[in-house]
Amino acid sequence: MTETAVQAAATAARNLGLTVDEPTVLYEGFSTVVHLKPSPVVARVPMTLPGALQEPEPAVRQQRELDVVAWLVEEGLPVVPPSPLVPMKPVQQDGLSMTFWTYVDVDKAAEPDYVAATARVPELHDLLAKYPGELPWMTPLRLVGPGLNAVEAVPGLLEQEDVDRARAEWKVLEPILTSRTGFQEAFPTAIVQPLHGDAPAWNLITTVDGPLWADFEDVTIGPREWDFAGWGPDLCRTYSEAASTPLDPDVQQLMDLARVLQLLVCTPLVPQIPAMADGIRMFAVQWRSMPFAAGLG
Template sequence: MLKDGSNLVVHLRPAPVVARVGAVTSMVRGDVHEHFHRADSVARFLAGRGVPVVEPLLGPIRWDGLVVSFASYVEHDAEWRPDPASFAAMLAELHAELRHYPGALPAAAPLADIDAVLALAGRPADLVRARDGLAARWPDLPGQALHGDSHPRNVLFTARGPVWNDFEDAWFGPVGWDVACAARGPLLARDAVARAYPVEGLSYWLELRELFGRCWRLALDLHRDGPGHPARVQRSGRSGR
């Protein structure tokens, strides 16, 4: 197992293949087939333009109630940490290529995820207020195809250099969202990213990204505490309901 978070990611040893299985994403987004398909489509488009990306192999497919996609396993240095300037330059280069993406992408995708989590959680009043305030201030800025989750952990550092990964959250919107994704993570200094990739309205996108993260952490808690999840079984001492 490589990751057990919003999706389950498994290296199918000894094959150089990684399977991605919809988990929390399926709870929040329902049928994630379209999201997985969009990730493959964007990655294949970028690969065709010479952008280093993790190569999709097969999928997405539906199997036993799950949505699964398959990609090449990429040997990489898990301890690699980029400096803000180089990562900002990589992101700007990625955006330059993504401007040519011809496929359809959703608009305001972060708000759609936030709304879905709020509905699952019974619409907590503080989060609803924060969501409504941000939605009312949505900036009227030019849009383009975005990575959607462009933090350093979605870049693999390989022998041939950095390789972009995980385009599941791709959407059409202002580039400030992607810059906020990079700047809000724990691996890069926020002010340094902002200086290296100045964009209009970054403070707004940082606020939205913070709320987005809170909602996805809430979704993860709801998923882990659901009936039959091992964490719940261990606490309850029962075999599930």
């Protein structure tokens, strides 16, 4: 899959007029990220997922990310920008949909500082709250239902009783998690707004020119607590101390559970991404001690 993504990215870039002599993989995971050397451009090519987890319209999601990030650039937020050397739209090549971004020089000597990154998230949230475009509700959870229907037990990783519990929890939580109306009926005082959507404290890149926000693929409308799902009480406390309004512990408990369910449906991807197994196992151990359906059912 990686080689296919690299070749597709290089071909698409050349078709757009870029010089590509040495495409180099920077990252592999849910996406393959390719530096299209010598051009100062990076292609991000999402991997092809199993049917139940496959994004039905990946280009729609990608255009949404490009639009939001372009707006953030205009507003002066330090963010990895779309490449100005190509049109700002997803490109289709060899059955894959990809986007192109400005290459940034990462400071490889810097150690991740999640506390410092977390303290900066309120600034990001405050700006995102002003985003004038339309965003859908909780897009990161759009595939949990189909994924749970398709997931199978994997002994030693995800047992059958885990699968049964996850499906039962989703039956209770689906009306709350997949509908803004349903969520706000359950949590009328929660702050709902545009979000990064995928753990922004993880996606603050330290470059040689300073930190830059990145990877807005899951930008969405939802409760602020979703951006800290699964990060634990210490970093949630750090955010609350830096924000004008603290996180809601009841909403956080629900978002933590939603993150687990989102991760469990990725179990079929372990053969393609073996490193996921440790994360799934760790979250599953924590999840088994959580209240069923976050106490809502």
